Amino acid sequence: MDFSLGTPVRPFLRTxxxxxxxxxxxxxxxxxxVLTATLAQRHGARILLRIDDLDRQRAQRAYIQDIFDTLNFLEIPWHEGPRNADEFExxxxxxxxMELYHKALTELREKQALxxxxxxxxxxxxxxxTGAYTGHCRTRGVPFDAPEVSWRLRTDNDAPLTVHTLGEPVVEGLPREQNDFVVRKKDGDPAYQLASVIDDEHFGVDLIVRGMDLWPSTLAQLYLARVLGREKFLETTFYHHPLITGPGGDKLSKSAGATSIQYLRKEGKTRADIYTAIAQNAGITEKVENWLELGTHLLALTR
Structure with a gap:
């Protein structure tokens, strides 16, 4: 896959x-x-802060406040969205x-796509x-209103999906791990893939920056947008970046407290210390003072 940056720079409305x-x-x-903010500046896009809090059991107030504290401490800009936890809630x-999500679910039921x-x-x-769904309930006729059931999207269409990138488009089929993926969870709430598509379309996002671990999700979301006929989302440009890894080569998680910004701040680390640590993880030897310096270095690695 070619995820290199394209030239000349073209404008985007919002990331x-x-x-x-x-x-x-x-x-x-x-x-x-940082990559999002740097690409936004390069392409003239506004940055929306969109906090995904559908999982209300895990979305603790302290974690929401931490988002604002961290962005402000690191001076990472955003132009639209909430400025504090109270405004967010x-x-x-x-x-x-929720009305938008349930409207999309109704559309899918009417299309007999679930x-x-x-x-x-x-x-x-x-x-x-592997944990891939094998289609056990496809023909069982489980009632949609039965207790403790999820709703799955029928992924019968094997036509390839086109992912627009900052370089050349990438054409791929839906990966096996996304067969018949869930669009409504057992608790009745919309699942991540559906909410993400609806939110990005609702806010007019046309440039999405995310890690390579979410490449299968990008394909699933494009598949869903195709079923729903959401043409704007299908034209969205994606930039997938490599991941920062821990000492053992594993992907960082929010349970790894020693890499949290909150922990590093309590240890007395400055903005420059944190940005330099990220740079070193990516193989950059220079000290980095701010987000734009770091983003410029990181993007240069993709050329």
Whole structure:
């Protein structure tokens, strides 16, 4: 896949920083935010702060506050969206967009594009060691209003999907791990793939920056947008970046407290210290003072 930066620079309207408040932000989150901000400046795009809080059990107030504290401490800019946790809860939480999500789910049911599934994770794992869904409930006729059922999208169309990038478009099929993916969870809430598509279209996002680990999600979201006929999302440009890894080569997670910005700040680390640590992880030897210096270095590595 060619994810190199294209030339000449073309304009975009809007990109977004979209953290999930399920833990304290860590170095990997900041890596992605810095790339987003740098690409936004380069392409003349506005930055939306969109906090994905659909998982209300994990979206703790402390984690939401940490997003604002960290962005402000590191001086990472955003132009649209909430400026503090109270404004977020009052106006921008995903709970305020439930009507949009449920409207999309209704559209999918009317298109007969869904089926209900009562399989547990353990049952799915037993059927396939990789955890990929094998279609057990496709023809069982499980009622949509039965308790403890998820709604899955029928992924029958094997036509390739086109991912627009800053370089050449990439054409791929839906990966096996995304077969019949969930669009409504067992608790009745919309699943991540559906909410992400609806949110990005709602806010007019036309440039999405995310890690390579979300490449399968990008393909799933494009598949969903195709079923829903959401042409604007299908024209969105994606930039997928490599991931920061820990000492053992594993992807950083929010449970890895020593890489959280909150922990590093308590240890007395400055903005420059944090940006330099990210730079060193990416193989950059110079000291880095701010987000734009770091982003410029990181983007240069992709050429």
């Amino acid at each position: 977004r920083i979209a953290p999930t408040p399920s833990g304290y932000l860590h170095l990997g989150n900041i890596y992605s935010f 009052r106006e921008y939480s995903q709970v305020h967009r 089926f209900a599934c009562d399989c547990s994770r353990s049952k799915i794992q037993l059927a396939d060691a």
